[in-house]
């Protein structure tokens with residue numbers, strides 16, 4: 001029997017003691033105090049295992065919500081640090097794409113460390129070559145940004161007397 005996805009259960013509000021702090025048609029954010037007080041999880045309502053398969057506008061909205069919640073959570077906890085962790089991929093414990101906000105303080109003993117690995121120069125050079133420029137906007141995206149900008153000027157700046 002396949003085990004049901006815990007985040008889908010939460011997104012469908014079928015679990016117990018769910019503390020939803022944000023919700024819209026596509027995403028949900030909730031307190032998920034499994035690692036620390038103030039641990040927040042932001043997920044798409046639709047089960048998507050892999051980050052790259054999530055709709056771009058849903059991903060953008062998830063990061064906007066995570067950004068606001070990360071700014072907000074530190075004040076009541078009197079903290080100034082956090083880890084933002086993104087879980088993506090089918091090998092995760094829950095294969096449901098998720099952004100986790102973990103408030104941190106010195107000595108909290110939250111074990112998020114790893115042993116440094118020795119990576120060869122050749123491997124790094126190969127990756128650098130493949131990745132350089134990959135995040136730059138495409139010509140189509142640049143054109144779209146120009147059109148939005150021009151549209152803005154046409155609509156709003158015309159009103160200035």
Ligand SMILES: [Zn+2]
Nearest residue numbers: 005008047096
């Ligand atoms: Zn799921």
